[in-house]
Amino acid sequence: MKAQPPNAPAAATRGPALDFTRQDDNAWHWLENRDDPAVSDFLEAANRQADTWFAPLESLIERLYQGHLARRELAVKGLPSRLDHFTLWSETAADADYPVWWRHPNDAPQSREVFFDLEARAQEHTFLELGDMALSPDEQWLAWTEDTQGDETYRLFIKRLPDGAEHRLLDDIGPELCWAEDGQTLLFTRYDATQRPDSAWRLSLSLDAASADARVETDELVLREDDAEFWIGLGKTRSRAWLTIESASKDTSETHLVPAHAPATPPHCFQPRRPGVEYALDHRPGHFYVLHNEGLVHFQLEVENEDRSGQRRVLVPHRQETTLEGVDAYAWGLVIAERDHLEAQVRLRRLEFDSDHSVTLNAPLPCSPAPLSLGLGDSPHFDDRVLRLREESFCTPPSWWSLDLDSGERRLLKRQPLHGDLAPEDLHCQRLWAESHDGERVPVSVVCRKDLANQPLPTLLYGYGAYGEALDPWFSVSRLELLQRGAAFAVAHVRGGGERGEPWYLAGKLEHKPNSFEDFLAARDALVDAGVSNPQRIVAYGASAGGLLVGASLNRAPQAFCAAVLDVPFVDVLRTMENPDLPLTTAEYTEWGNPSHAADARRIGSYSPLDNLDAEAWPPVFLQGGWHDSRVPYWEPAKLYARLSLANAEQAALSNRATLLKTDMTSGHGGASGRFKAWREGARQDAFVLWALDLLDADLVNADLMDNPPVESPRPHPCPTDENPQA
Numbered sequence: 001m002k003a004q005p006p007n008a009p010a011a012a013t014r015g016p017a018l019d020f021t022r023q024d025d026n027a028w029h030w031l032e033n034r035d036d037p038a039v040s041d042f043l044e045a046a047n048r049q050a051d052t053w054f055a056p057l058e059s060l061i062e063r064l065y066q067g068h069l070a071r072r073e074l075a076v077k078g079l080p081s082r083l084d085h086f087t088l089w090s091e092t093a094a095d096a097d098y099p100v101w102w103r104h105p106n107d108a109p110q111s112r113e114v115f116f117d118l119e120a121r122a123q124e125h126t127f128l129e130l131g132d133m134a135l136s137p138d139e140q141w142l143a144w145t146e147d148t149q150g151d152e153t154y155r156l157f158i159k160r161l162p163d164g165a166e167h168r169l170l171d172d173i174g175p176e177l178c179w180a181e182d183g184q185t186l187l188f189t190r191y192d193a194t195q196r197p198d199s200a201w202r203l204s205l206s207l208d209a210a211s212a213d214a215r216v217e218t219d220e221l222v223l224r225e226d227d228a229e230f231w232i233g234l235g236k237t238r239s240r241a242w243l244t245i246e247s248a249s250k251d252t253s254e255t256h257l258v259p260a261h262a263p264a265t266p267p268h269c270f271q272p273r274r275p276g277v278e279y280a281l282d283h284r285p286g287h288f289y290v291l292h293n294e295g296l297v298h299f300q301l302e303v304e305n306e307d308r309s310g311q312r313r314v315l316v317p318h319r320q321e322t323t324l325e326g327v328d329a330y331a332w333g334l335v336i337a338e339r340d341h342l343e344a345q346v347r348l349r350r351l352e353f354d355s356d357h358s359v360t361l362n363a364p365l366p367c368s369p370a371p372l373s374l375g376l377g378d379s380p381h382f383d384d385r386v387l388r389l390r391e392e393s394f395c396t397p398p399s400w401w402s403l404d405l406d407s408g409e410r411r412l413l414k415r416q417p418l419h420g421d422l423a424p425e426d427l428h429c430q431r432l433w434a435e436s437h438d439g440e441r442v443p444v445s446v447v448c449r450k451d452l453a454n455q456p457l458p459t460l461l462y463g464y465g466a467y468g469e470a471l472d473p474w475f476s477v478s479r480l481e482l483l484q485r486g487a488a489f490a491v492a493h494v495r496g497g498g499e500r501g502e503p504w505y506l507a508g509k510l511e512h513k514p515n516s517f518e519d520f521l522a523a524r525d526a527l528v529d530a531g532v533s534n535p536q537r538i539v540a541y542g543a544s545a546g547g548l549l550v551g552a553s554l555n556r557a558p559q560a561f562c563a564a565v566l567d568v569p570f571v572d573v574l575r576t577m578e579n580p581d582l583p584l585t586t587a588e589y590t591e592w593g594n595p596s597h598a599a600d601a602r603r604i605g606s607y608s609p610l611d612n613l614d615a616e617a618w619p620p621v622f623l624q625g626g627w628h629d630s631r632v633p634y635w636e637p638a639k640l641y642a643r644l645s646l647a648n649a650e651q652a653a654l655s656n657r658a659t660l661l662k663t664d665m666t667s668g669h670g671g672a673s674g675r676f677k678a679w680r681e682g683a684r685q686d687a688f689v690l691w692a693l694d695l696l697d698a699d700l701v702n703a704d705l706m707d708n709p710p711v712e713s714p715r716p717h718p719c720p721t722d723e724n725p726q727a
Helices: 010-014 037-071 118-122 479-484 502-506 514-529 545-556 573-577 586-592 598-607 635-650 675-692
Strands: 086-092 100-105 113-117 129-135 141-147 154-160 167-173 177-179 185-191 197-208 213-224 231-236 242-248 253-259 279-284 287-292 300-305 313-316 322-329 333-340 345-353 359-364 373-376 386-392 399-404 410-415 427-435 441-449 457-463 488-492 533-543 563-567 621-626 659-664
Touching: 037 479, 037 635, 037 659, 037 675, 100 118, 113 118, 113 141, 129 177, 141 177, 154 197, 154 213, 167 185, 167 213, 177 231, 185 231, 197 231, 213 242, 253 279, 279 322, 287 322, 300 322, 345 373, 427 514, 441 479, 441 514, 457 514, 457 545, 479 488, 479 675, 488 514, 514 533, 514 545, 514 598, 533 545, 533 675, 545 563, 563 675, 573 586, 573 598, 621 635, 621 675, 635 659, 659 675
Parallel strands: 457 488, 457 533, 533 563, 563 621, 621 659
Antiparallel strands: 086 100, 100 113, 129 141, 141 154, 154 167, 177 185, 185 197, 197 213, 231 242, 242 253, 279 287, 287 300, 300 313, 322 333, 333 345, 345 359, 373 386, 386 399, 399 410, 427 441, 441 488
């Protein structure tokens, strides 16, 4: 493989690390001082180095970007959603970054009108992220929250629809909003000093329809959560009878209820928290549905009377090979999401009841062949008998279906259009099973061009494996640019995620976290053993907690990968978890452990990437961070970059190793706002991947890049030629 574009200048490979080294701080902790001008100077110097390194690839980046644009439908119209009075939908113009929301009266489709223009609002800011949009029950007022820095701190606005003046009501709040059914009350959240949503508040409004004026009458605390490991979330049952305020940690939850038509009523705790017990609620008139895991790791669904009289009854019992993931209530019954452990696949099931609450129908909802992502789409009415379903896979773009529960008709409403030289039928998807260090079978998903499926391909291997999040198959237009050029894309569904249910998550957290790293390396080996991947040309990719996964895996087996991309990576785990004043730290104790306990500190320290870094052994790496990131602070990728760069500068054998850092000084954890900037940043990332996979062609890069012969990898542990990278 090539270690860098052959004509990259020496200054670009040297980097700024030597110029900013402080002999009394070899760990580079001084980078945590945001107010020190040297910090931004260092990050800007690293950005310039990255820009210089990428300069020979600019024509490739532009080709990737333009290819992405050419493959997708740039003008996008969302599916209309029919509410009580109006039908709403969004439209994004071909040259716009953000959507515009439209509506028309249900009985007058010709009377279209714009009621919220996010594209126009975005022109006033370098960054804009919408937190939440909430329509009043009469659909005449719109409230929304927005973040204009990327630090996930929001402001609250409200306006009379369609074109009333906007009123800025509050600053420095959380993103969530929920209207009470009185049409005069909003629930919202506020943060504590560590940016934990620790409280729910009730905003009583004075709304004047004639003048379109909106004023705050009272701003009252509803519920405060004092436990630093818990955070507050808001909701409302589909029946519109109850407002819900959930207080939850990573493994324990508690729900408080407020009558939606009487929001000043003090909240009532449905069931007091019990350590390790999670539960979720939904409601139909006369009944509450309780999904819980008390003594039942895979969850069980029970029903009880709304007046809380009598005993709960089991509706869906606990099963060993299936985890119950969610419940949605309708007037006619329930839709249940359940995950099959053996297939690592989510399914939807429908339960219908008679007037005595006896089950009259228990059947799966029809769907496309697995593996796929599957979920309920927008169906706002409690009595809807035509459901919307959303599907996508690695081969098939997002598709929205309607399902008529009475006729059984399943009709395609919309599928994301594709253009260009790769159609879904040109792609090949498969599911492999890797054997990890302890014999556990780990699912690995792969997609590539069908005509290349029977040969070892350069491969981008993606992983996450935290918080019980399932990486169900998803379609990516930008990924087609990699596939078209001969790469394969694979996902390692490691323990710590949720792909095989709750046990899969529990087996990759706390003391079991090292299973995630072993699973990721086992997935890499399985791809090689199956003849899917070229062992010398595998790039690892991880973002956020996925950066921890990849970083720890590289420390264990740096020779397994020819390069890595780490996006806002969580790599300084021990030091971060030792600082309870940082945003989100205390809420993470049940995920990683509490370092104030010696055993937890030793365990976290045993795998934290920066605490186990062999800077000389790592392959080329592209790191990305965000100046306003409140989840993984900019200094985590910056410290890793600095220490790798010093190794490059101090040893001649590493002088050509590509170690790059790009920090977006205008954004946060989610990267750039606005789709075009985000797509262009993705093109730069893909150019690095193609370079690392040795998939550069003369017609895809600047001509002067091809004037010199390739520079071979200077790494002391080159990618292996055998099939056992850990040997």
